[in-house]
Amino acid sequence: MQNRYMPKYIRTYLIFTMAMMPLCTYAKLVDWQDPTPSALTPFNNSAKQVANVANDDIFIYSHVPQAIKYTDKSGTRSYKSAQYSSAALVVNATPEQIYNTLKDYSGYVGLFPTLKKAKVLESNKDDTKAQEEISQVEYRVSVPTPIKVLNFNEDVTLQHHLTKNSMSSLVIDSSFPHGMGKFEWFALGNNKTLVTLTHWNDLDVTKGFLITTLLKAMPEIKTGIPYAANTFALEALNEKFNGKAKAVKLGAGKIPEKLTTLAEYKHLVQLSKKTKQPITFVHRPYVVPYKHGKEDLRFSTSYQYFSAKSEKSKQLLSPNVFKTLFSNQVKSVKLIQNQDQLKSQDAIYDIRVGLGVISIPFSSRIRFVDLAENQVDMYAVGGDVKFMKSRMSVKDFESGSVWKITAAGKIDDDAPFLLRAMRSLPYHDVLPSATMASVVSAKAETKLGL
Secondary structure, three states, X not given: OOHHHOOHHHHHHHHHHHHHHHHHHHOOOOOOOOOOOOOOHHHOOOXXXXXXXXXXXXXXXXXXXXXXXXXEOOEEEEEEEEOOEEEEEEEOOOHHHHHHHHHOHHHHHHHEOOEEEEEEEEEOOXXXXXXXXXXXXXXXXXXXXXXXXXXXXXEEEEEEEEOOOEXXXXXXXXXXXXXXXXXXXXXXXXXXXEEEEEEEEOOOOOOOHHHHHHHHHOHHHHHHHHHHHHHHHHHHHHHHHHOOOOOEEOOOOOOOOOOOOHHHHHHHHHHHHHHOOOEEEEEEEEEEEEOOEEEEEEEEEEEEEEOOOHHHHHHHHOOOHHHHHOOOOEXXXXXXXXXXXXXXXXXXXXXXXXXXXXXXXXXXXXXXXXXXXXXXXEEEEEEOOOEEEEEEEEEEEOOEEEEEEEEEEEOOOOOOHHHHHHHHOOOOOOHHHHHHHHHHHHHHHHHOOO
């Protein structure tokens, strides 16, 4: 039939149908069975045990790699060794409050920084026989920065499967197109609930120019992405349900201590040994004294098991180790022996962080002070990063050793523009320390043979 003889209403219908076909196909619910393990699995399925270990912190850990098979919009996918990452947090809320918050997808705007829009594309709400509520939701993610080339704007689509005590989510469309996650919540009594998030992504498959370029320029940050994602999500819930925590005063020269029982410590180290990933605790804010006054810092404490004894793993305490581990970023190190009672040593680092689309140069002067055998304090005394404090140690454990690091840092008002621009990112004072151990330990295993 010639187009000119086609009735107008048919032509209109066909045009509308063809225009809507991609959307209809895109919004079709995927028949998906979630293979994500419970966050409680490494802890005898005990919410109380996880809550006791977490206490007031965001508690982050990994699972033993497992084989998974699932279906997403591209079809059936199989992985022989998928490693999930979990995070846990105790909040001042009932399970019902958690459920009501997470089922309100439009409410994610304002709850999670960077989310600007949420739109439900499809759901099974009309299916009265369904055992779970399934919704496909499109989110607008926007991360503006003073550097236009680093601005991030993307539509992310997730398929949520909601029950009374969990919400599983499948990635439908994203810069990381293959992945999944699961929120769970467990009643603890006394108006308290343990909230956990367990997730996995295929970080070797990406979409979009910015993300692909960043990961190509700095592939080492892949190991930190699961820890960053966990921290980001639970910090948002922490602020909503627990409020802004009052900063704890920290004495001069002091570093926060994560208190655990001996049994808890051994369990955590064994988990790190099995997973080959660090155990991390993101602490509440601390007020740290400086000569000019006081600064709020967010510390994280991490434990990493290495198969090497401390005689070998103590390389991580050396000022030169960062040049070895991050040779693409640390261009030079100059060591200065100070004439003081502490016999301290300053390391001046010349750093270039290449992001593929832009390079950020800065310098950092870090003082290293040996406190005891295989224990060192590090803190900024000059350069472009003024607020950084850390304590590292290595200690033998069974046939290997445990590297422990407690660290905090933030970018100040007087930092160079390109560095200061990073303060526009959400939780910029939390995420670096929360992800540091995962990035360093992965490098140490390959480059130092630990």
